[in-house]
Amino acid sequence: MQNTILRMNKLFFKIFTLIIGFSFLYFPILTLIAYSFNDNKRVMVWKGFSFRWYKELFQNEQILEAFYTSVKIASLSATFATIMGVMIGFSLTRISKIPARPFFIFLSSSPLVMPEIILGLSLLLFFISSNHIIGFPSSKGQLTVLISHITFSVAFVAVIIQSRLSSYDKNIEEAAQDLGTIPNMIFWKITAPVILPSIISGWLLAFTLSLDDLVVASFTTGPGANTLPIVVFSKVRLGLSPEVNALSAIIMLIVVLAAISVYFINRSHIKK
Amino acid sequence: MIHQYFGLMIRYLKKQNFWFVFTPYFWLILFFFIPLALIFKISISVSEWGMPPYRDLFSLSEEGFKIDSTLSNYLFIFSDPFYIRSYLNSLSLAFTSTILCLVIGYPIAFYVAKSQANIRIILLVLLIIPFWTSFLLRVYAWKVLLQGSGIINSILIHLGFITEPISMLHNHYAVILGVVYTYLPFMILPLYGYLVKFDLNLIDAANDLGAKPVNTFLKVILPLSLPGIIAGSMLVFIPVVGEFVIPEMLGGSDKLYFGKIIWDEFFVNRDWPVASALAMSGIVILIFPIVIFQLMYAKYNFKNE
Numbered sequence: 001m002q003n004t005i006l007r008m009n010k011l012f013f014k015i016f017t018l019i020i021g022f023s024f025l026y027f028p029i030l031t032l033i034a035y036s037f038n039d040n041k042r043v044m045v046w047k048g049f050s051f052r053w054y055k056e057l058f059q060n061e062q063i064l065e066a067f068y069t070s071v072k073i074a075s076l077s078a079t080f081a082t083i084m085g086v087m088i089g090f091s092l093t094r095i096s097k098i099p100a101r102p103f104f105i106f107l108s109s110s111p112l113v114m115p116e117i118i119l120g121l122s123l124l125l126f127f128i129s130s131n132h133i134i135g136f137p138s139s140k141g142q143l144t145v146l147i148s149h150i151t152f153s154v155a156f157v158a159v160i161i162q163s164r165l166s167s168y169d170k171n172i173e174e175a176a177q178d179l180g181t182i183p184n185m186i187f188w189k190i191t192a193p194v195i196l197p198s199i200i201s202g203w204l205l206a207f208t209l210s211l212d213d214l215v216v217a218s219f220t221t222g223p224g225a226n227t228l229p230i231v232v233f234s235k236v237r238l239g240l241s242p243e244v245n246a247l248s249a250i251i252m253l254i255v256v257l258a259a260i261s262v263y264f265i266n267r268s269h270i271k272k
Numbered sequence: 273m274i275h276q277y278f279g280l281m282i283r284y285l286k287k288q289n290f291w292f293v294f295t296p297y298f299w300l301i302l303f304f305f306i307p308l309a310l311i312f313k314i315s316i317s318v319s320e321w322g323m324p325p326y327r328d329l330f331s332l333s334e335e336g337f338k339i340d341s342t343l344s345n346y347l348f349i350f351s352d353p354f355y356i357r358s359y360l361n362s363l364s365l366a367f368t369s370t371i372l373c374l375v376i377g378y379p380i381a382f383y384v385a386k387s388q389a390n391i392r393i394i395l396l397v398l399l400i401i402p403f404w405t406s407f408l409l410r411v412y413a414w415k416v417l418l419q420g421s422g423i424i425n426s427i428l429i430h431l432g433f434i435t436e437p438i439s440m441l442h443n444h445y446a447v448i449l450g451v452v453y454t455y456l457p458f459m460i461l462p463l464y465g466y467l468v469k470f471d472l473n474l475i476d477a478a479n480d481l482g483a484k485p486v487n488t489f490l491k492v493i494l495p496l497s498l499p500g501i502i503a504g505s506m507l508v509f510i511p512v513v514g515e516f517v518i519p520e521m522l523g524g525s526d527k528l529y530f531g532k533i534i535w536d537e538f539f540v541n542r543d544w545p546v547a548s549a550l551a552m553s554g555i556v557i558l559i560f561p562i563v564i565f566q567l568m569y570a571k572y573n574f575k576n577e
Contacts (some may be wrong), residue, residue: 014383018395025402025456028413031423035416044421084296091293096513105546105570106298112569113506114304115514117531118551121538122307125314125548130490151303154296163573208404215531219538230407236412237520240419248409255404263397 022179033252036245043240049221053246060243062232070228073142074210077149081206082199084150085157089195092158093165113157120219123148127220140222149210156209164198165191169177197265303418315548316341328547330433345549355533355550359557364479364511364532366446369451370459370505376452377459377504382493385467403457411521414450414542442524450518455511459504466500487534499572506565510558532537 034041039050057063084097088108092101111119127137127144137144176186223229235241317326320340349355351467383397402410417424418440425437440446474496478488503573523529530550537547 014386017379021376021397022398023401024453025375028410028417028453029402029499031405032409032413032416042421043416044419049493056337084299087292088296091296095293102570104297107297107305109566109569110562111300111304113510113558113565115511115554115558116533117514117532118308118311118554121534121547121551122311123303124306125310125544128385129310129491131538144409147303153302154300158296166573192314204404212407214408229406232406232408232412233517235407236415240416245407246414248406248413251406251409255401257395259401259404263393 006270009101029252032245033249036242036249037246038242041242043245053242057243057246057250062226063207063228063247065242066226066228066231069142069225070211071226073146073149073206077146077153077210078203078206079151081153081157082203084154085202085206086195086199088154088158090163092162094170097270108158109155111152112159112234114152116152116213116215117154120216121146123151123216124219129170140220141225144220144222144223145217148216149213152208152213152216153209157206158196160202160205161195164195166196200265201262204262208255273497309320311548311551314545314551316343317545318342319545321347325542345545346553348546349553354528358528358530358533359553360425361444361527362513362515363557364461365447365451365515365527366509369448369455369512370509372452373433373456373459373508374449374505377456377463378501381460381463381467381500385464385517387402399457399460399464403461407454408517410423410454411450411518414453415444415521418446420475423437441522442526444523444527446524446526447519447524447529451512451515456506458507458511462503462507463497463500466497467504468497502568502573506561506568510561510565513558514554522556 036053037049037051038046039052040047076193088104092105092108123144124140127140130136131138137147172190173186176190177183181189212229213227214233217227217230218233221227231245232247236244286355301423314326319326335381380399384392384399387395416422419438421439422435422440424440425434428434429437468542470493474492475488478484478492482493493530514531514534515529516535519532534547534554537543
């Protein structure tokens, strides 16, 4: 009897903790979404349900252009970062005789723990100096933002790929090798399918890191390269903006769809 | 030692695909380490009007080769209590919010990790969604909530706790709240990663052997999740020290933070050498947590090889 009460208590505590925890995580976002349908210029005074701010959002040239720029930079950055992240993952887990291995581990994980304000400042100073010395990059703009985003995203992708590679059984690759399979074939037929879910997660993470970045982009951007966070920040730095509420709701929707697809990718992967 | 590595390197390059292995490292050296070295170089340069607004460290003229370096930027920072206070504010913000994230995040990570497999995956996705939602928009959400006419004030007035809306924005408590909220996933996810790996039977075993729940926690669960605690704490502490956006959106003039000072020094005062000296001092202060993170990372991610 006492045992049952104890167990009930534990279960209650568990459910209580999870409900409080998840409410804390979701309450602000959900409130923002609810108020995005508010037909009032004053964000927090409810006047009635409408899609007014969504319409205005889709007519706002500045936001649309920034969105397009951000998506372009983010997808390029994610692609390059994923390619290099895979290379790092491989060199750190598959090549045991790599010289000075601790140095390369250090190199690949350093950007994970560098405050973005220092990263942004250092990259900007670098671009300006290299422009003085070799004339490249000719001006600050989308290219410099792209290079900066690739630089900090690589480390995150590498962590994901490397943890997948070191957790799965290397013997499968060795068995294939013993059976005389050529190395390229081993990669495409065995390794690639195994790490594919991690590659997708890594790409998505790099994509969101780039789409999300305000500080580094503010330092490294130039004319014609206003990314979405830069525009949003300029709108909400001093006040509230109902258009930004609508934008939040749309981004939230995209993230939920992405999360659901990752969930299904990983689930089918676990079943295998 | 070095020639040994060099020999290994040569032998190795003949065998492996050089570019496949080294391209990403060249990239990181070029765009991560050289820029950091450049910050150091500019931090000991002399300020000057013009573009770029500092004098070259090395110059070659008729008088010969000259090194024009100075420590005045550092002396300037450390003689002004304004800068020192902003460092201390940032460190105390980072410390407070790391502790709060740990206290709030640990039970969540623990219970999610202990859930049944099918529920666990759903809870994990629910944890990752806020992590992927724009950081800026999550901070903005609190700005909306904490307004004088915001929903929290309305609820408090409805419940009769207060009669007039109270000002909850633009102070350092709002900043702490914003930081804890946005950085919580950085704490929960590494904790979860370690908690999910360990064998739940260990808890049952401790209980069966008569350990009190407190002792089971302190002597079994806590030590096994320590790497997660350290990793999560570093992933919160280090970026928060340089945080700019949250104090800018939710904070007021009661406390100034390190990130904001660098930003203003660079964008407003256009004093690059002082901004660089500030950034360098930031790295020096953070070197200890960064090294701990690196050692942990190398130890726990590569221990089997």
